[in-house]
Amino acid sequence: MNMDFATEADLGYISERDKHLAKPLISTKIKAKEIYILRESNQEIGWMRFNYFWDNTPFMNLIWIDEPYRGQGFGKQVVLHWEEQMREMGFQVVMTSTQSNEEAQHFYRKLGYIDVGCLLQEKDPLEILLSKKV
Known part of the structure; x- marks a missing residue:
C-alpha cells in the first residue's frame, strides 16, 4: 500500500465517499495536507483525514478503507504511519x-490508545475520546 497526501486529483474519489465532511471543506483539507490518500497498485482504496484538537493536538477524524480491502491491515498501517509523521513534527500525543x-x-x-473521555450528544451514541503518546 502507498500513502501520500491527497491532491485535487483525489477530490472526486473522496467527495463521493466521505459523507461526514462538507464537500467545500475537502479542498481546504487537501490544501492543508490533512488528508492522506491510500493506493494499492495505483488504485485508490481509501483515505485518512485529521485535524487538530484544541488547535494543538493531532486528531484523527476518519479512516476509510473501501470494502474489498478491509481486514488486510491497511488501517493499522495508516495509523502507524500517521503517528510517525506526527512524532516527527514534534507532537507527543x-x-x-x-x-x-x-x-x-x-x-x-x-x-x-487509551480512553480519555467521552461526549454525549442528543440522539447519538456515546462518543469515546482516545489518546496515545507517540
Missing part, C-alpha cells in the same frame, strides 16, 4: 474518537 457502538474502539485500543 495524538487523539481520535469513535462511537461506543462501533468496533473501531477495539482497533484503537489494540494500537495502544
Whole structure:
C-alpha cells in the first residue's frame, strides 16, 4: 500500500465517499495536507483525514478503507504511519474518537490508545475520546 497526501486529483474519489465532511471543506483539507490518500497498485482504496484538537493536538477524524480491502491491515498501517509523521513534527500525543457502538474502539485500543473521555450528544451514541503518546 502507498500513502501520500491527497491532491485535487483525489477530490472526486473522496467527495463521493466521505459523507461526514462538507464537500467545500475537502479542498481546504487537501490544501492543508490533512488528508492522506491510500493506493494499492495505483488504485485508490481509501483515505485518512485529521485535524487538530484544541488547535494543538493531532486528531484523527476518519479512516476509510473501501470494502474489498478491509481486514488486510491497511488501517493499522495508516495509523502507524500517521503517528510517525506526527512524532516527527514534534507532537507527543495524538487523539481520535469513535462511537461506543462501533468496533473501531477495539482497533484503537489494540494500537495502544487509551480512553480519555467521552461526549454525549442528543440522539447519538456515546462518543469515546482516545489518546496515545507517540
